[in-house]
Each structure stands twice: as structure tokens, then as C-alpha cells.
Amino acid sequence: MEYSYLNLDYQPDQEKEVLVTYRIRPLQGQSLEAAAEKVAAESSVGTWTPTVTLSDQIFHDLAARIYKINSADNLVQIAYPLGLFELGSLPQLGSGIMGNVFSMKDLEALRVEDIEFPETYINSFSGPAFGTAGIRQLLNIYSRPIIGSIIKPKIGLSPQDNAQLAYVVWSHGVDLVKDDENLTDLPINPFRERVVEVMKKQRLAEQESGQSKVYAFNVTAPVTQMLERGRWVAEAGGRCLMVDLVTTGWSGVQELRRAFPEMIIHGHRAGHSAFTRVPDHGLSMLVVAKMARLAGVDQLHTGTVVGKMEGSESEVVQINQFLSSAWGQQKTVLPIASGGLHPGMVPDLVKVLGLDLIINFGGGIHGHPDGSAAGAEAAQIAVAAVSQGQSIVEAAKTSPALARALDYWSD
Numbered sequence: 001m002e003y004s005y006l007n008l009d010y011q012p013d014q015e016k017e018v019l020v021t022y023r024i025r026p027l028q029g030q031s032l033e034a035a036a037e038k039v040a041a042e043s044s045v046g047t048w049t050p051t052v053t054l055s056d057q058i059f060h061d062l063a064a065r066i067y068k069i070n071s072a073d074n075l076v077q078i079a080y081p082l083g084l085f086e087l088g089s090l091p092q093l094g095s096g097i098m099g100n101v102f103s104m105k106d107l108e109a110l111r112v113e114d115i116e117f118p119e120t121y122i123n124s125f126s127g128p129a130f131g132t133a134g135i136r137q138l139l140n141i142y143s144r145p146i147i148g149s150i151i152k153p154k155i156g157l158s159p160q161d162n163a164q165l166a167y168v169v170w171s172h173g174v175d176l177v178k179d180d181e182n183l184t185d186l187p188i189n190p191f192r193e194r195v196v197e198v199m200k201k202q203r204l205a206e207q208e209s210g211q212s213k214v215y216a217f218n219v220t221a222p223v224t225q226m227l228e229r230g231r232w233v234a235e236a237g238g239r240c241l242m243v244d245l246v247t248t249g250w251s252g253v254q255e256l257r258r259a260f261p262e263m264i265i266h267g268h269r270a271g272h273s274a275f276t277r278v279p280d281h282g283l284s285m286l287v288v289a290k291m292a293r294l295a296g297v298d299q300l301h302t303g304t305v306v307g308k309m310e311g312s313e314s315e316v317v318q319i320n321q322f323l324s325s326a327w328g329q330q331k332t333v334l335p336i337a338s339g340g341l342h343p344g345m346v347p348d349l350v351k352v353l354g355l356d357l358i359i360n361f362g363g364g365i366h367g368h369p370d371g372s373a374a375g376a377e378a379a380q381i382a383v384a385a386v387s388q389g390q391s392i393v394e395a396a397k398t399s400p401a402l403a404r405a406l407d408y409w410s411d
Contacts, residue, residue: 002050003059005040005078006033010067012079019116020097022076023280025109032069036076039101039110040064044084074280075113087124090250090291098283109281115290122328125294126254129261131331132324132356135298138239138264139175139212144387145355146175147379148336150362154180159189163197165372169365170205170213172373173380176358179218181244181270185229191217192232199236216242216266223252230260240264243297245288246271250295257296266336267297289319293333299358304337306348313352320353336360342367342409343375343382343392343402350386359383369408370401378405 012019026035041047044064045054062084068077086092102110128134136142149169151162166177177198185191198215205213219229219241226248230241241263245253247270257265269292275282285302292300300323303316323333337349338360349359361379368375378401385395396403 001054001056003046003054003063005037005044005046005064006066008067008069010065010079012065012067014116015118015120016082017079017118018082018085018093018097018121020078020080020112021114022078023074023109023111023113024076024107025074025280027106027108030106032071032074032076033066035106036066036069036078038104038106039076040066040078042104043078043097043099043101044080082118082121085121087121088254090125090254090295093291094250109278111278111281112283112287114284115287117290119328122294122330125330126257126261126296127293127330128265128296128298128333129257129331130264130298132334134331135264135334139214141175143355145350145383146334146358147173147376147383148176148178148338148358148360149174149365149376149379150178150180150338150360151183152180152362152366155183155186155188157189159194159197162189162194163201165366166198166215167201167205168373169376170202171208172376174213174365174376175211176214176216176240178216178242178266178360180362181218181220181268184218184220185225191219191229195232195236195238199238203237214240214264216240216264218242218244218268219256220244220248223255226252226256227259230256230263234260234263238263240266242266242268244268244270245292245295245297246274250291253292253295253297264299265297267292267300267333269301285315286319286322289322289333293323293327293330297333298331299334299336301338301360302335304339304341304345304349305352306341306345317352320357324356334358338362340364343378343405344409346379346382346386347392355387364405364409368401368405370404374401374404377401 024035045062062081065079202213217233219226220243245267276285302319305313305316320335336358341361342364365375366372381395381399381402382392385392
């Protein structure tokens with residue numbers, strides 16, 4: 001018996017179904033409806049041909065339902081019964097609604113634009129351990145963006161030089177310092193040695209400033225090694241683990257969260273554009289952000305709008321609003337703006353994204369013509385001024401470091 005997955009009169013139950021919005025470009029000559037049927041079948045209980053093993057009861061209980069089609073935009077909305085999904089498992093979710101469907105010959109392109117989950121599903125995940133409120137409490141920073149700095153060059157510094165550079169920028173107003181995405185455990189900068197050296201300098205910076213500081217150590221690795229690196233950080237007194245979400249995979253991120261509930265997880269999205277940047281194929285960054293929140297990251301790179309990374313204002317704002325919104329029992333996630341930023345961009349950045357974020361400066365601190373200390377000072381003064389509703393041009397009149405930065409990076 002052949003079954004139809006198309007039912008435009010169907011009213012989905014948001015408490016019992018996962019709702020997925022796909023953008024589907026059918027193969028030439030194929031209708032959008034026919035392509036949608038194949039997606040719904042392949043991602044739930046069907047296959048390429050009718051089978052005698054698919055009973056009416058199985059279809060009734062577990063078949064996906066296509067309940068809305070927008071032909072003008074090639075958007076298709078499909079409801080999936082919760083019984084299709086293993087609670088608390090992002091790998092299984094991905095295998096279902098983002099699995100075989102991407103390989104079907106009847107589709108020229110397919111993109112997952114959004115996923116809406118029942119609270120039962122949302123609450124089956126650990127989610128963030130700290131969230132925005134916990135991070136702000138740890139740092140005792142409540143009324144301004146958190147100032148971050150990436151170690152530059154990405155690779156090339158020794159553990160001692162790495163630690164000293166972190167100390168310099170911490171001492172001049174930076175709150176959080178992080179490894180870059182490809183700095184892990186390398187011959188020139190061994191991970192364990194870096195942890196030891198950096199934590200010495202972090203304690204010194206905290207003692208001198210009277211303020212808490214954070215270093216995000218990049219533990220990205222095969223899971224066993226990643227967990228071992230996390231233990232080294234914890235034993236040394238570190239507070240934050242950075243992980244490259246895409247290259248590590250969701251199971252690794254979930255395991256990292258489970259193993260270290262006392263640690264902030266800094267989620268780096270390196271590699272996401274391999275599947276988020278194409279307008280009609282892959283996944284949207286919003287979907288990645290939802291999965292990252294379920295997996296348990298406390299901080300997530302989401303885009304800058306004004307910096308060097310691709311990402312429209314509407315997209316980044318939508319993602320940041322989601323991360324700060326109520327969502328089942330999950331804590332919120334602190335967005336990170338990172339990539340091509342310098343102090344002169346702070347007013348536009350805050351105007352678009354608000355104060356509730358981490359502003360990460362890499363070259364915008366270490367590229368300052370007077371050095372990293374001056375770059376950190378310029379960033380700190382710019383952020384303070386904008387947070388208080390002041391002009392950075394006025395602030396620069398009493399800050400040679402900021403004045404030099406504004407002149408150096410002027411358009």
C-alpha cells in the first residue's frame with residue numbers, strides 16, 4: 001500500500017512533534033510536493049518503494065506529516081512525531097532529519113532552515129551549565145559587553161610567550177583570552193605546558209587587578225584526548241574549555257558538557273560555513289545555534305555583522321535573540337562577536353547586537369601600531385564609553401591608545 005505524507009489540513013502538536021522547515025529545490029521536472037513527500041518518507045518511516053512491513057499503525061504513529069508548503073520560496077514544513085527521536089541525542093537527531101535526505105537524487109538542493117522542539121525534547125539535554133547570568137556573575141561584569149582577545153599569531157608562540165601575551169592584555173582591560181581554532185597541542189606550543197604557564201599569569205593578573213579573568217583553552221581533539229585535556233585544565237584551576245563544534249561533532253560536545261559541569265564551554269563554530277553559507281543547501285546557522293544550546297555550550301560565536309565574517313544583520317540578530325530567549329528549562333547562551341573587529345567598530349556593533357555579548361578582538365588588539373597593551377587599552381576604553389552612551393571620539397581625546405587605533409583603522 002502506498003501512503004501519502006502530504007496533509008495540508010494537518011495541525012501539528014508542538015508539544016508532541018518536532019517541526020522542521022526545509023528549503024527544497026527539486027530536480028528539474030519534479031514538483032515541490034513530490035520532492036517534499038520523498039523527504040518526509042526518507043526521514044521518517046518510508047523508503048523508495050512501498051514495503052509490506054510498513055503497517056497502518058506504524059504509519060499512523062510515526063510518519064512525518066507535510067503540513068505547509070510555500071511554493072514561492074520553496075519552503076516546506078514537516079512535523080515529526082517525537083517517537084522518531086531518542087531523547088538527549090543530537091547525533092540521532094541529525095541522522096534522522098539531516099541524514100539520507102541530503103543524498104537523494106530527486107533533490108538539487110536541500111537546506112534545514114529551522115527546527116522547533118517540544119519542551120520534552122529540549123529538557124532532555126543538559127544544556128548550558130553557566131549561561132549568560134553565570135558567566136557575568138563569575139566575572140562580576142553586568143552592564144557592558146565582556147572584552148575578549150584571541151591570541152595572535154594563531155600558531156607560532158611558545159607556551160611562555162603565549163602566557164605573557166595573555167597577561168599583557170588582561171592587565172590592560174581584557175576579561176577573557178582564548179586560543180584560536182587551530183591551536184591545540186602542537187610541538188611549538190604543547191597543550192599541557194600552555195595550561196601551566198597561562199594559569200600562572202592568570203592568577204597574577206587577577207591578584208594585581210582584583211578582577212576575575214578567564215582563559216578559553218582549546219581542547220578540540222578526539223574525545224578521549226579532549227577529556228584528558230579538560231581534566232588538565234580543571235586540575236590547574238582553569239574555568240573555561242573551548243571546543244570547535246563542527247570538527248569535534250555533537251557527540252563530543254555533549255560528552256564534554258557531561259564530563260565538566262563546573263566549566264564554561266566556549267563554542268567556536270570554525271567550519272560552519274561549509275554548510276551554512278550556501279543559501280539553499282545545508283543547515284542554517286540558527287539550526288547550529290539551537291543544537292549548540294542543547295549540547296551545552298555557554299558561549300557561542302554567532303557573527304559580527306560589521307566584521308570580516310559572512311552573516312547578515314537579520315540572521316545574526318535572530319540567532320542572538322534566540323540564545324537569550326526562554327527555551328524550556330535551558331539557560332541562555334552568551335553570543336560572541338568575533339572576526340575582523342577593532343575598537344572603532346564598537347559603536348556600530350553594540351548598536352546592532354546590544355550589550356549582552358562577548359566582543360572578541362584579535363588583530364584589533366594585537367595589530368595596534370603601539371602594541372598589544374595599547375590595543376587592549378583602546379578596546380577597553382571604547383567598550384566602556386559605548387556602554388555608558390558616550391562617543392568614542394570624545395573618549396579618544398583623553399586616550400592616546402584609542403585615538404591611535406581610530407586613526408590607524410579609519411576607513
